[in-house]
Amino acid sequence: MSSPEASHERPLSPHLQIYRWQITNTLSIVHRLTGFALSAGTLLLVYWLIAVATGPGRFAYAQALITSWPGQLLMLGWTFSLFYHLGNGIRHLSWDAGWGFELKTLRATGWLVVLFSLIMTGVCWWLAGAIPGIAP
């Protein structure tokens, strides 16, 4: 197994410095980042549910936090994370089912997921009346 020649330092695989940028590997790390973000987001869900269970005072405080601009920024990030992770998650599941692993399909569905998450984020915030003037 470990011969003497193998003991000196060798370059890491994958050779990051010789890889050309491709949509596919960025999508893959973003899936992980959004999964992590959604996991952090569960803290907000727990806090919100406990606030509702505790009473109107706590609820009003939670609501004020969520509707403040940092709160809204978090919610925007959460919305995008959710739809990205959901869309790309379905892409993952289709690979597990044996579909869509050809390079061409991989790129096409990748861009589709990006488009899907941006559109869904926009639609949700529009429906929630966040975009002034054009609320339904």
Added chain:
Amino acid sequence: MKFRTPLSHARGLGSAKEGTGHWWAQRLTAIALVPLMLWFAWSIIGLTSADYATVHAWIAQPTNAGVLLILIYAAFYHSMLGLQVIIEDYVHVRWMELMLMILVRFASIILGVAAALAVVLIATES
């Protein structure tokens, strides 16, 4: 001398250390979370500028409370498995990996139970 059959030995071995059970649970919860999270997003949009009584009544409604409980279970289970994979990939100091694994498990269970308990309290108080 080996008393275990090759199959019994192979069971439980795998890339995620707990083998295919982990893998399956991650996919099953993922499938469940697709309709659950769409429903949740849709509901939150409807509650955007709702007052306390409306939000409380919405969670207390039995179907909503039930689906919320399933969502909480699926989300925390899925998230716990996912975070464990991330830890396995990036943390290579054995004791740190172990501490983080334990932390993620405990935190997921505590937070999940807290969320479920809040829903049950809301649904049962009137």
